[in-house]
Amino acid sequence: QQQVKQSPQSLIVQKGGISIINCAYENTAFDYFPWYQQFPGKGPALLIAIRPDVSEKKEGRFTISFNKSAKQFSLHIMDSQPGDSATYFCAASKDGGTSYGKLTFGQGTILTVHP
Amino acid sequence: DVKVTQSSRYLVKRTGEKVFLECVQDMDHENMFWYRQDPGLGLRLIYFSYDVKMKEKGDIPEGYSVSREKKERFSLILESASTNQTSMYLCASSPSRQFFGPGTRLTVL
Numbered sequence: 001q002q003q004v005k006q007s008p009q010s011l012i013v014q015k016g017g018i019s020i021i022n023c024a025y026e027n028t029a030f031d032y033f034p035w036y037q038q039f040p041g042k043g044p045a046l047l048i049a050i051r052p053d054v055s056e057k058k059e060g061r062f063t064i065s066f067n068k069s070a071k072q073f074s075l076h077i078m079d080s081q082p083g084d085s086a087t088y089f090c091a092a093s094k095d096g097g098t099s100y101g102k103l104t105f106g107q108g109t110i111l112t113v114h115p
Numbered sequence: 116d117v118k119v120t121q122s123s124r125y126l127v128k129r130t131g132e133k134v135f136l137e138c139v140q141d142m143d144h145e146n147m148f149w150y151r152q153d154p155g156l157g158l159r160l161i162y163f164s165y166d167v168k169m170k171e172k173g174d175i176p177e178g179y180s181v182s183r184e185k186k187e188r189f190s191l192i193l194e195s196a197s198t199n200q201t202s203m204y205l206c207a208s209s210p211s212r213q214f215f216g217p218g219t220r221l222t223v224l
Contacts, residue, residue, distance in 0.1 A: 004157075034212070036215075042218075046213070089158065103158075103213065108154075
């Protein structure tokens with residue numbers, strides 16, 4: 001069963017626009033929510049992560065919004081650039097992201113930013 | 116920089132062959148993971164290991180086995196490859212956050 005559901009499957013945004021990717025989870029034991037970015041031919045790399053004690057985390061142009069009651073979290077990319085074109089994965093972990101680091105991933109979103 | 120290397124970028128095998136995928140990390144991480152990545156399904160965990168000679172099944176272990184004889188090396192074994200195992204295989208290691216290798220694209224004919 002898919003414990004983390006991600007949408008949309010693909011997204012096309014104009015340069016300078018805002019990209020928004022959403023994830024929903026089922027397991028209330030999850031307590032660590034990272035986002036990974038994957039460029040073609042590369043493995044995923046950690047982009048930004050949040051824990052449920054905060055509702056928002058911002059790093060540069062990337063922001064995670066977290067809604068614990070709705071069991072949803074989202075990635076916002078402000079001022080999207082062509083270099084942001086990649087596949088994005090949300091994930092969740094129920095060990096605080098510390099012990100085994102075992103993650104459950106969403107299905108992925110292919111983001112294309114047109115110049 | 117953390118480096119996770121995988122033995123092959125591309126691999127073509129025939130149905131029924133035994134396939135070994137090798138992963139090596141250079142950061143003395145305790146935990147290592149094998150995932151497969153398929154379009155529309157994301158990354159699904161096959162097996163993970165939190166110590167030498169220790170292994171745990173992930174979400175889709177059927178048809179796979181693993182070996183971890185040394186801390187830096189984690190091998191994924193397909194005992195008898197089938198066409199439905201055609202996929203991208205990703206290895207990761209972590210103390211907590213996961214660092215991924217570049218992946219091996221396996222095609223089973």
